[in-house]
Amino acid sequence: MPFHKINPALAARERTMHLDETTDHYGRVLHLLNNMMWDDPATEKPKLDSIEIWHLVNHFDFPHPIHLHLVHFEIMGRKVFTEDDFDENGNYKFDLDSLTPPLDYERGRKDVVRAEPGQVTSIIMHFKEHYGDYVWHCHILEHEDNDMMRPLVVVKYKRLVNISLLYFTTLYWVVFVFRMDGRIKVLQGQK
Numbered sequence: 001m002p003f004h005k006i007n008p009a010l011a012a013r014e015r016t017m018h019l020d021e022t023t024d025h026y027g028r029v030l031h032l033l034n035n036m037m038w039d040d041p042a043t044e045k046p047k048l049d050s051i052e053i054w055h056l057v058n059h060f061d062f063p064h065p066i067h068l069h070l071v072h073f074e075i076m077g078r079k080v081f082t083e084d085d086f087d088e089n090g091n092y093k094f095d096l097d098s099l100t101p102p103l104d105y106e107r108g109r110k111d112v113v114r115a116e117p118g119q120v121t122s123i124i125m126h127f128k129e130h131y132g133d134y135v136w137h138c139h140i141l142e143h144e145d146n147d148m149m150r151p152l153v154v155v156k157y158k159r160l161v162n163i164s165l166l167y168f169t170t171l172y173w174v175v176f177v178f179r180m181d182g183r184i185k186v187l188q189g190q191k
């Protein structure tokens, strides 16, 4: 069934997500997203009604099914990566034209994508329906519990900003009017 495709030119930001492993203090293997634990503060905080492109960089030699909660995404495509594909900060240098397109059964809206080993899998989504605290994670149980799961916080800024603006503008005018009133009375008293 055809559906409206998200325009990559409208993306507010791109995020490079490294899927990699380390070891804990007992020497046991930990599978991590961006080298962070579940308990670390949220770093993925898209704004409500914004479009983002995420690049899932799989450094393992096996695939991970990556799942995002409460948002549907489209798979833009994949690319085998080398170290030349990243800048000095580890951010993926995205080139839309270099992608291998998704498979036929991957062309609809998705909530899980197979991040292939040695490849960057690029996905795009519009955070427009839900806001609040969610998660994104690998869907292999042993991975997500140790510790391949991270918070995903969709932030509703707009209304908060509008309410704050209204509050401070009103406060400013109230103070301004009272001060002017005070000055007028002082001037009247001088006459």
Ligand SMILES: [Cu+2]
Residues within 6 Å of the ligand: 031, 063, 064, 065, 138, 139, 140, 143, 144, 148
């Ligand atoms: Cu996994």
